[in-house]
Amino acid sequence: MSRVRSGPRSGFVSAMTTRLPSTGAPERVAAAPSTTCRSDEVVVIHRLFRRLFAEAPSLVRGVAPDDTAHARRVAKHLHAVIALLHVHHRTEDEFFWDVMTDRAPACGLHVELMRRQHGAVSDRLDVADALVDRWAYRADARTAVRIATALEEIDRMLVEHLVDEEREAFPVLDAILSDAEWDHIHKHAQRHKPPMPIFVLLGLMIDSVPEADRAAWIANELPAPIRFAYRTVGRRQYERAIGRIRSNDRGALGGAGAAGLEPAMA
Structure with a gap:
């Protein structure tokens, strides 16, 4: 379990008010206590x-x-x-x-x-x-x-x-x-x-969130200072690092690391 927090109940992954769908398991029969x-x-x-x-x-x-x-x-x-x-x-x-x-x-x-x-x-x-x-x-x-x-x-x-x-x-x-x-x-x-690097890890985590849920996840789980730092510095670091391992320095990165993330990170 790896997690970065900026406060007692906030960070990259904070407590959720509604249950996320699992990464592949069938829906649970009964919800856990809220x-x-x-x-x-x-x-x-x-x-x-x-x-x-x-x-x-x-x-x-x-x-x-x-x-x-x-x-x-x-x-x-x-x-x-x-x-x-x-x-x-x-x-x-x-x-x-x-x-x-x-x-x-x-x-x-x-x-x-x-x-x-x-x-x-x-x-x-x-x-x-x-x-x-x-x-x-x-x-x-x-x-x-x-x-x-x-x-x-x-x-x-x-x-x-x-x-x-x-x-x-x-x-x-x-x-x-x-x-x-x-x-x-x-x-x-x-x-x-x-x-x-922490911004590479964050970029990978953002990319792993389903696209339909991504904007809400970013808004709810990333404090404003982290969103700002990622938008201004971290995203470029992520794109550069992932581009180098995926395509021998020549490929472009799609998904959350690229321009499609801009509205959510504002």
Whole structure:
């Protein structure tokens, strides 16, 4: 769980008054209490990871053999994405599963599933990370194929896990964790320095919000100073960084990072 906050109840992802749709799980049968709807904040992070890992294999395939300069840029991004997911899962492991076991013992099977899925994804991440490290300074086609295949497997596993977590764990966590406990978890997460520039991370997060919801999300979740800083400085940083890894310095970036975001960021 990675989050930046500028006040006790505001930041990149603050508490939501209505439940967001999940990133793939079926609609929940019963809504959680309105006072503890805090798992919605994690759904935003899940959307980010689904997007990052869905596009990761194509980033590797977009690097021409022997183009080590481009490979190093993509490798740096992939290392950051992998590190981000490791931190997110470690935070969930530390703060979610033991509490569920203690306060909702009937959910033991769900807790065991979450732990098992986290472990399996972590193992695959470590394999992919080592391959990326080897490929970064060689840009050889054989290793690129292995990386892309490993990332596709991680994406498949992650999509399955996120659906299970949102469907099976989040309603329980909403019921058993207080706002004070959610705030403590977020304060803990803030101690981890993001593995990529903060405006790049913010731009990726904005892009991961469905277009129909994006303007409202920006207005509700980003304090005015952050909106101003992103519009005047951060967006260019994001476009430049993402353009370099996606298209070898030549591509244009569409979506929230480009001009379509201007009205929402005003």
